[in-house]
Amino acid sequence: MADTATAPDPAPASPGPEPRRLAVRKTYKLYVGGAFPRSESGRSIPVNSAEGAHLAHAARASRKDARDAVVAARAAFGPWAARTAQLRGQILYRIAEMMEGRHAHFVQETVDAQGVSEATAQDIVSAAIDRWVYYAGWTDKIAQVLGTSNPVSGPFENSSAPQPTGVVAVLAPQDSPLLGLVSVVAPVIAAGNTAIVVASERAPLPAIALAEALATSDLPGGVVNILTGRTAEIAPTLAAHADVNALDLSGAGDLATELESAAAATLTRVLRREPSPDWHALPGLARITPFLETKTVWQAVGR
Amino acid sequence: MSDRPRPTPRPAPHPGPDSPSTPAATATATARPASASGALVYAPAPESRAVVSLRPAYGLFIDGEFTEPGEQTMTTVNPADEEALAEVATATEADLDRAVAAARRAFDGVWSRTSPSERGKYLYRISRIIQDRARELAVLESLDNGKPIKETRDVDIPLAAAHFFYYAGWADKLPFALPGVPAPRPLGVAAQVIPWNFPLLMLAWKIAPALAAGNTVVLKPAETTPLTALVFAEICQEAGLPPGVVNIVTGAGATGRALVAHPGVDKVAFTGSTGVGREIARTVAGTRKRVTLELGGKGANIVYADAALDQAVEGIVTGIFFNQGHVCCAGSRLLVQESVAEEVLHRLKERMARLRLGDPLDKNTDIGAVNSSAQLARIQDLARTGREEGGEEWSPSCELPSRGYWFAPTVFTGITQAHRIAREEIFGPVLSVLTFRTPQEAVEKANNTPYGLSAGIWSEKGSRVLWTADRLRAGVIWANTFNKFDPASPFGGYRESGYGREGGRHGLEAYLNG
Secondary structure, eight states: OHHHHHSOOSSOOOSSOOOOOOOOOOOBOOBBTTBOOOOTTOOEEEEEOTTSOEEEEEEOOOHHHHHHHHHHHHHHHHHHHHSOHHHHHHHHHHHHHHHHHTHHHHHHHHHHHHOOOHHHHHHHHHHHHHHHHHHHHHTTTHHHHHOEEOOOSSSEEEEEEEEEOSEEEEEOOSSOTTHHHHHHHHHHHHTTOEEEEEOOSSOOHHHHHHHHHHTTTTOOTTSEEEEOSOHHHHHHHHHHOTTOOEEEOTTOGGGHHHHHHHHGGGTOEEEOOOSSOOTTSOOTTTTTGGGEEEEEEEEEOOO | OOOOOOSSOOOOSSSSSOOOOOHHHHHHHHTSOBOTTSOBOOOOOBOOSTTOOOOSEEOOEETTEEOOOOSOEEEEEETTTTEEEEEEEOOOHHHHHHHHHHHHHHHHHTGGGSOHHHHHHHHHHHHHHHHHTHHHHHHHHHHHHOOOHHHIIIIIHHHHHHHHHHHHHHTTOGGGTSTTOSSOEEOSEEEEEOOSSSHHHHHHHHHHHHHHTTOEEEEEOOTTOOHHHHHHHHHHHHTTOOTTSEEEOOOOHHHHHHHHHOTTOSEEEEESOHHHHHHHHHHHTTSOOEEEEEOOOOOEEEEOTTSOHHHHHHHHHHHHHGGGGOOTTOOOEEEEEHHHHHHHHHHHHHHHTTOOBSOTTBTTOSBOOOSOHHHHHHHHHHHHHHHHTTOEEEOOOOOOOSSSOOOOOEEEESOOTTSHHHHSOOOSSEEEEEEESSHHHHHHHHHOSSOOSEEEEEOSOHHHHHHHHHHOOOSEEEESOOSOOOTTSOBOOSGGGEESOBSTTHHHHTTEEO
16 A cells, blocks of 8 residues: 555546545435344335435335334333333433434435425424424323322222333324324333334435434334335234234325224224324324323222 | 441441351451441542532522622531531522512513423423533532432432423423313412522422423522522523523522512412421412422331331431431331331341441431531430430430531430420431331321321331321321432422422422413
8 A cells, every 4th residue: 555655646637626525325224123224135215305316225124124123122112111201201302312413414304305495394303303302201291191099989099000002013104204203103102112113105214314313312222113115015014913012004094994904903002094194283192192001000908 | 437336346348237247257347447446447438529619609690690799698608517618698678679570571571482392491401401510519519518429419419300301391281280271371480498408409399390380480599508509590591591580599587588578479489497387378378479388297107017127227217317317208206016116226226326427528428417507406405305305315326527517316215295306397317216006006196296298108018008108197108118209209298297299290280370
């Protein structure tokens, strides 16, 4: 190497500006169990901007990738549900902090994915960050709002408390690839569930940008797993999977009925899609309660 | 301390009841530094003071700015060595007028127009900055209050940060806070007066829910512990909190009285003695001010014969010696079932002999300094009364530092419900021991007090714990634990321990109108 460094340039540089540095492009991969694997199938799908320009290749997850994601989500569920609600809140807030630091990156992804103006993209990204903050505040209040002390007739203490249902498969909204995505994922994990998310099929790249923020935000691996690819290919596997406890059909489109029907086999809880959701509106508990169980404990009272 | 004479020197690698002495243990003990009597001596492990930079004098924090200290000042001292720490302004009535006016302007002009989620984000910022400056605040709190660094580091400061984090999350969820109230409204300007026993934590208990609900505040820290509140004022500046939302006015009792009586405040929140609480209740009578009072206590710690005794002993120690017993919810009356009383007392004394009293900044210290000479005099006075009334006093052999305000951990036995030390709040490391035979008797004795703040129950039988808890007239009941606090958990008392609750969803009620 020393030779070439000291040797005179054989071809004198032509006059004109220095060639621009060639950008290093990012490979968009899946996010499963805290790692960023390619699809085991080796397949990808081309992703175009809203204007139709080629942006990148995204991994095209297979049914096997979906099953692997269920395994990762199940493994993460126990420890995540066992964390104190306050700590889950701290971690969700940390996600907001990490997204804020990548604000410009998310704006660019949103402009590319949705074809909106930069100002609109700023609003979308800000709303997505604030959505994490909103759900960070819910983690330790869900039980305070939904729990009850039940005055049963007899010498018993009787109380009911909400518990996470378990592993939730989330079909993210197709037309709101960042704000819609955050709006469906955050409530699921705020309550202590873990998630397998199928990103918007047409605009999956903001979901991978989100995964990069999640991976640096103290969120344990496997709590959120993000798959890109064809919804129609992956969703039926998740809907019918016996180790999936609940299913959010937000991005299911025409598949919704078929998936709900498949979910019935193991009585997987189903959250049906809203006809035209307003992702900017504050959601309250509407997206939290569908993924909760109620546990009632009777305790005998007596000397 | 802990140099109580013993037949055999033993190592005490961790605090806990004695294990049987063994030759090996004795050999280990002789290989280590030991006091004259043979007890293990720890090397000093002081936390550095370098993290704290004190100004010589502090003004008031009004409308987002510190005022000049002015001519009327008071000196705040380190109770562990009586060293002067800083001069602090004494707020005059004119100062209070300006502070209340600033809070009113901020309420009308900024804070009530700030969106709930943005209000919450300010509180999240404050929580994060408290976490960032945690060690500085912990050291400063120990210096100003006298409490051990391990308590400020592990309890006061993390809980203060957690309190802001918790209430930050409520700011945009207020429609869920009060059943049947879909759009609750803030009250306006809150006057808040806090005690010296948990200075920053009590500030957090007051300010976090008030701000989350949309109120602005004028807060007066205690005369002897103003410093962390003044650092908190800096934190408000760092967080970019709009001027006037939080105002900190320092001073003594007269300042507090004037603040509570100020016609410009909509809400009064006080934590402190029952005597002052009564006075405040009289002051606000006939006004439209809302009031919450968190006052004294004489908590019963009930130990049933079936309790896990070692754990119960730890709980008794935590209950009365945590924070030198300067805790309104302290378990200052031990009610122990007669059949295990002797055994519990034996183990308790063994455990107390291993408590380490001394430099609050030493990381091994269990018991720090009493906060002020006035409080020390009150503790000494009540202890003297206990002796005069026939109580049997016991303390581990314990060398008290020559400077500062100190009181050794103390147990009184032979106490009945008629003794003053079993009835009056001592607010110091003094435990009164009574016995009982039946659960019914335990409950009757526990409830035989004008207070009703806290109680503890120690039993391995769940149904008995619940039976007892049902019958205790106290706002906070700990079963098989004691002195646990959490921002999600409501806190407050029955009867003369005050009214209203702080913490949890219930803590918002005090700052909202339906």
